[in-house]
Amino acid sequence: xxxxxxxxxxxxxxxxxxxxxxxxxxxxxxxxxxxxxxxxxxxxxxxxxxxxxxxxxxxxxxxxxxxxxxxxxxxxxxxxxxxxxxxxxxxxxxxxxxxxxxxxxxxxxxxxxxxxxxxxxxxxxxxxxxxxxxxxxxxxxxxxxxxxxxxxxxxxxxxxxxxxxxxxxxxxxxxxxxxxxxxxxxxxxxxxxxxxxxxxxxxxxxxxxxxxxxxxxxxxxxxxxxxxxxxxxxxxxxxxxxxxxxxxxxxxxxxxxxxxxxxxxxxxxxxxxxxxxxxxxxxxxxxxxxxxxxxxxxxxxxxxxxxxxxxxxxxxxxxxxxxxxxxxxxxxxxxxxxxxxxxxxxxxxxxxxxxxxxxxxxxxxxxxxxxxxxxxxxxxxxxxxxxxxxxxxxxxxxxxxxxx
Numbered sequence: 001x002x003x004x005x006x007x008x009x010x011x012x013x014x015x016x017x018x019x020x021x022x023x024x025x026x027x028x029x030x031x032x033x034x035x036x037x038x039x040x041x042x043x044x045x046x047x048x049x050x051x052x053x054x055x056x057x058x059x060x061x062x063x064x065x066x067x068x069x070x071x072x073x074x075x076x077x078x079x080x081x082x083x084x085x086x087x088x089x090x091x092x093x094x095x096x097x098x099x100x101x102x103x104x105x106x107x108x109x110x111x112x113x114x115x116x117x118x119x120x121x122x123x124x125x126x127x128x129x130x131x132x133x134x135x136x137x138x139x140x141x142x143x144x145x146x147x148x149x150x151x152x153x154x155x156x157x158x159x160x161x162x163x164x165x166x167x168x169x170x171x172x173x174x175x176x177x178x179x180x181x182x183x184x185x186x187x188x189x190x191x192x193x194x195x196x197x198x199x200x201x202x203x204x205x206x207x208x209x210x211x212x213x214x215x216x217x218x219x220x221x222x223x224x225x226x227x228x229x230x231x232x233x234x235x236x237x238x239x240x241x242x243x244x245x246x247x248x249x250x251x252x253x254x255x256x257x258x259x260x261x262x263x264x265x266x267x268x269x270x271x272x273x274x275x276x277x278x279x280x281x282x283x284x285x286x287x288x289x290x291x292x293x294x295x296x297x298x299x300x301x302x303x304x305x306x307x308x309x310x311x312x313x314x315x316x317x318x319x320x321x322x323x324x325x326x327x328x329x330x331x332x333x334x335x336x337x338x339x340x341x342x343x344x345x346x347x348x349x350x351x352x353x354x355x356x357x358x359x360x361x362x363x364x365x366x367x368x369x370x371x372x373x374x375x376x377x378x379x380x381x382x383x384x385x386x387x388x389x390x391x392x393x394x395x396x397x398x399x400x401x402x403x404x
Contacts, residue, residue, distance in 0.1 A: 028060050031072040039074035040092045047096040053122035054092055061147060062113040081133050082345055085113040086175065090225065097196050097209050097222065098171045100124045107188065109159035110175035114140030121152040128166050130159035162188040169193060177205045186217055198225050202242045203303040204250065204266055221259040226268040226303045244307030244377060247314065252397035253282045272298035281319040281363055282396035289385045289392050294328040299384025308376030312404035314339065316354050317367025318383065318397045325358055325390035333387030334358065341376040349373040357392065
């Protein structure tokens with residue numbers, strides 16, 4: 001822990017020393033600093049310009065007033081029209097992967113609240129951002145103007161067509177998830193430029209970083225991600241739509257790791273988890289979560305379509321081995337598997353819990369039948385230590401269901 005604090009303090013000092021307006025004196029300065037320490041630096045972001053930008057941008061200005069107290073928590077928050085502002089870590093990760101420079105001109109597809117554009121605006125010469133939802137696009141434009149981001153230009157329109165009159169761009173960041181990269185964006189990226197895009201199906205997306213070489217995109221597969229929500233016109237264009245009447249967990253035994261990064265494919269926002277080979281309950285590998293700091297996340301999650309009109313119950317089960325666990329300070333800081341239910345506009349409808357698991361044990365199969373609220377249209381399965389300290393191993397997560 002002391003090393004983590006030392007690393008953050010060093011980066012913080014470097015950023016503060018290089019930015020005259022660092023950490024503007026507002027009511028959320030301390031919360032913003034803690035957000036950057038906990039959700040950004042501690043999770044592996046090292047780019048000084050990115051850290052500096054997140055310390056500067058007042059994230060609370062980009063969420064509804066009723067959510068100001070949650071603005072600096074590392075989670076997505078609703079901003080209306082079935083859209084969300086991305087978690088701070090995801091904004092930092094995408095920005096660092098793009099590696100923008102002060103002389104760059106960047107195109108963003110999916111303005112949303114305008115937060116990502118503001119972060120880019122702190123770093124780059126010019127940012128051009130397009131939003132297909134007119135109400136969001138207009139509101140974001142006014143917000144960015146009010147906050148003084150004169151180098152950020154917004155418009156309402158189809159982002160997949162790009163912004164040709166301002167091309168070519170040094171970088172493109174896509175914050176909505178197409179099934180493939182739209183050709184206009186390929187055309188409008190300069191030779192040698194970079195583009196980061198979450199590609200894939202509705203609940204199974206992966207970040208890809210592209211570099212344009214000889215007119216073609218050279219891909220690098222990064223980590224799985226989950227953009228919630230993904231709705232609207234771009235979502236309706238998808239060839240393959242999710243089937244909420246047949247919910248499933250993908251890669252529940254963690255065998256798949258196509259990009260060989262030692263993280264199981266199809267699981268998102270993995271924190272403090274190790275993929276272990278040998279001694280598995282199913283297949284060749286299992287996962288171990290370890291945490292020595294109370295309250296720090298050690299977990300992962302997977303989203304799925306789940307239609308409560310067709311599904312009455314889900315059966316969730318997993319092989320678990322507890323080496324040593326101490327609950328954290330909050331009631332939910334305990335190892336468990338949780339399924340969160342959401343309706344069609346992503347309001348929470350409650351949750352079901354398998355666990356908590358507190359006693360030391362060898363491998364054992366644990367599960368529970370959980371009722372599904374009829375209004376459910378999607379769900380997120382989360383598993384891990386969830387803020388507890390200690391060590392826990394898991395394997396072979398299974399989900400089955402009983403029709404309504």
